[in-house]
Structures are given as C-alpha cells and as structure tokens.
Amino acid sequence: MRKDLDMALVRAFLAVVEAGGVTRAAASLGVSQAAASQQIRRLEEALDCRLFERIGRRLALAPAGERLLAQARRLLALNDEVWSSMRTPSFEGEVRLGVPYDIVGSFVPAVLRRFAKAQPRVRVSLVCEDSKIVREVLKSGGVDLALTTETECGRHGETLRIDRLVWVGVPGGNAHLRDPLPVSLGAPSCVFRPVAIEALGKARRDWRAVCEVSRMEPVHAVLEAGLAVAPLLRSSVPERFEILGRDARLPPLPEFRINLYALPGLSPAARDLADHVRASFSGRAA
Secondary structure (H helix, E strand, O other), X not given: OOOOOOHHHXXXXXXXXXXXXXXXXXXXXXXXXXXXXXXXXXXXHHHOOOOEEEEOOEEEEOHHHHHHHHHHHHHHHHHHHHHHHHHOOOOOEEEEEEEOHHHHHHHHHHHHHHHHHHOOOXXXXXXXXXXXXXXXXXXXXXXXXXXXXXXXXXXXXXXXXXXXXXXXXXXXXXXXXXXXXXXXXXXXXXXXXXXXXXXXXXXXXXXXXXEOOOOHHHHHHHHHOOOOEEEEEHHHOOOOOEEXXXXXXXXXXXXXXXXXXXXXXXXXXXXXXXXHHHHHHHOOOO
C-alpha cells in the first residue's frame, strides 16, 4: 500500500536540521516547541525509524536521518517550486534584488535560474553591497528585496538559514601559522570584520590586514595565493579552499543568519521572486 509524506513534517525535519535544535526550528516555523517536536515524532512514526539522537546536549542526525536528509531537501524544493509555478500567474516588469558580496556567488545563481524559467518576462536587477548597505538601499526604495548576512534578524525580515562563520584558507597553506596573522577582513562596512577582530582580540592573537575589500574576487585571490586567511560563511566556502579546524589555533566565530527582507507593498513579481528565494534555501544543502 502506497503512502504519502506530509510535507509539513518534512519541512519540520529540515528546520530542525538547519537550526540545530527543536527550539530554534519551532521559531523559524512559527509554531510552539511542543508542536515542532510532535511533527518530528509523527514523521518518525510514518517512516518507522528514529531520525535524531542526542549526544550530550546536542541533537544529531541518526543514520536514518542522514539517509533522509538529501532526499527531503530535494522533495521540499520540488514541492515549493511546483506550488509557486502553478499558483503564480505570469508577470512582466523588473524586480530589484539586493545581495551582499559574500553570498551572491554561492546562492543567487540557482535562484535566478529558477525564477527566469518561471517568469521569463521579468527582469531582475542585482545590487551587490555589504549587508548594512543593502538594508539601507532597501529602506530608501533602491531595491524591492534584500538578502543579508547578520547576527540577528530585524523588522520586515525572515531568517532563511543559520550558518556558522568559519576561518578559511588554501589547502596546504601556512598563513594561519604566521605571526602576526594575515587576515582578509573585508571593507569597514563588512559585517564579518568586527566579529573577526573581536574574536582575535579575545584570543590575544596579533593580526594584520592583507585585503580590506568586500568583493569576493580579491578575497579569493589572496586566499588562493596562500597570503591570508578569511572569515566566510561555511555554506559559501568554494571547494578549492578548506575550512580551518581547531588545530589551526584560530578563535571560534559565531553563527550568522541569512535573512530575507521585503517592505510592505511588494509587486506580484517581487513576491514571486521572494518565494523562489525561500524555495532555493529550503532545498539547498547546509
């Protein structure tokens, strides 16, 4: 006998995985912690397996949960894409999307490909700046939607993903061993810059700035040359670089949120692009 999965349960499962716990997942889903826990139990009962296990205070995926993860992401992404394409009429015009430099290359292409296929008569204009500037441009009406990387989420925003800021270098490099530590910190408006400086200060690690721009091309060039390390979001690290572990003796960095902001009164085309952004993040590997 064939059975159908409840997509709300699949969405709850992915929310717990990406949030790292039920409490944060419940907040992102807009339900109580008890309701989120019940959804996970219902999914485990439907699949007749245990999806999570506790390791100390940490909630980790059980082997069955690891098997389900990739399939659940594909299933939810397809569900959201079908729902959006079938319920949304065809639009015309332009939508302006603000995106920070640190995630434009890793996340935006997939969003734009899907949106262009669904809405070929809508032109998307990109505005790339640091997150602080992107939010200012949104407030002034310069963009319709804004993606940001921040430690918190402000008014008119929603968190699409919680990700860890990590130290990154080139495989086989030794920049992390130098004293003072050579660091690519981004421009003064970069949200990662003060966080990295504070962490290095608390660790009493002497450092010097090697690259102080936020555009990723020069940052990646400095990293690839082995001249510095840089703080980047884990999910945006290109494959040619490596995340430096504890043996690199670098201070731990905090979590950041990838947020989507939209002011009231969005055009139908902008609302549809926002739906595509949400669908892309719900189906992308963490």
